[in-house]
Amino acid sequence: MKIIDAKDITAAVRGAFLSACIAPGEDVAVALCKAENEESSPSGREILCQLIDNNKIAKDEGIPSCQDTGMAVVYLEVGQDVHIINGLVAEAVNEGVRRAYAEGYFRKSVLTPINRENTGDNTPAVIHTDIVPGSGLKIIAMPKGFGSENMSAIRMLKPSDGREGIEEFILETVRNAGGSPCPPVVLGVGIGGTFDYAATISKKQLLREVGSVNPDPQLAQMEKELKDKINALGIGPMGLGGDTYCLAVHIAQFPTHIAGLPVAVNFSCHALRHTEVTL
């Protein structure tokens, strides 16, 4: 059994958000450069150039690449042999978020949904906890911007809709979203499970290295085909026309009920930011 102090969770979450909110990772940088080389639209190239410059400025100067430093999403993979002492996990995580957003001069974007009263410190975080084998605690910090979150969609398809129906729903979601989610985007897709679980696995797909090949050959093929079909719509960077709308489509599937076919599409803008720490 491993003992982990809640104070160490706070410190890890603080550090992870201080890093994650600055700029997306190298995988996004590589994908943006590749897109800029291949983009045929002049305005599209101009926008991709600005984004490459922007992310460099953010890293060099230690300021957020995007002012929407998101709602704090935290994934905890807790080894089943871990024992946490000196505090509650959720409080420790929220304290880390609170400190990072204050010290980093990040935007506090979280408020009560109906009365729109800002909580003032970007808490609470949305915390997903998985119990996993072993005695480690992996923490993934993902500041999630809402320009892209707002365009996400879920639909309970009929089993008869099949693969074709899934693809049509994804394309329809993209057409409805247009330039609003700050393309180029990455699409996380979750197929199966229940209403909520399809959304959960769709968001988790955003943590994959951008453009990594799906180990499931069927999904790998769907990802490639969908990416090409989506980019062929011509919506382009920022919706101003061009070849680059999505940098990658990442799909997960999970067994579902004989009566159902849930499909969730979660957008991330190009500011796809996440940092992982293991205690």
Add this chain to the structure above:
Amino acid sequence: MRKITLPMTKEQLFELQAGEAVQLSGTIYTARDAAHKRLVAIIDKKENLPFDLQDAAVYYAGPCPTKPGRVFGSCGPTTSGRMNAYAPKLFDMGVQCTIGKGPLSREVIDSLVENGAVYFCATGGAGALIAGCVKSAETVAFPDLGAEAVTRLEVENFPAIVGVDAKGNSIVR
């Protein structure tokens, strides 16, 4: 790349074509969801506005707090469509251009044409780059709204693309 000084003359404004890349210099005002709600409430009550909307440039943005030693926090554009319910009233009050990202509704484009205004698209997510174009910043209304307060910015060479021109031509999807 056309360089534009704000406010524009009507002639300059009508020369702009949808799709054209520009650099904006001059005064712009940040305002997003909550500030728009308050501005429209003031307009509806015919009370005095906290800043003059005649020929104003309204930038749909909610910046990060300013770090010590810097002019302004990261400040890319936010989604313009969320201001659809408010934009026509601001054009009616004389706003000559809005700056944001993403498409506008038919009603907003009609109002923009009727009032001879223009819509610029800035690059969503380019918050650090755009912060570098800000030469000075001053809160002019609703400081209690934090990131959603109205801030007067003096900008230099702020990169944008004409999304909807004064004739109503749009390249935004």
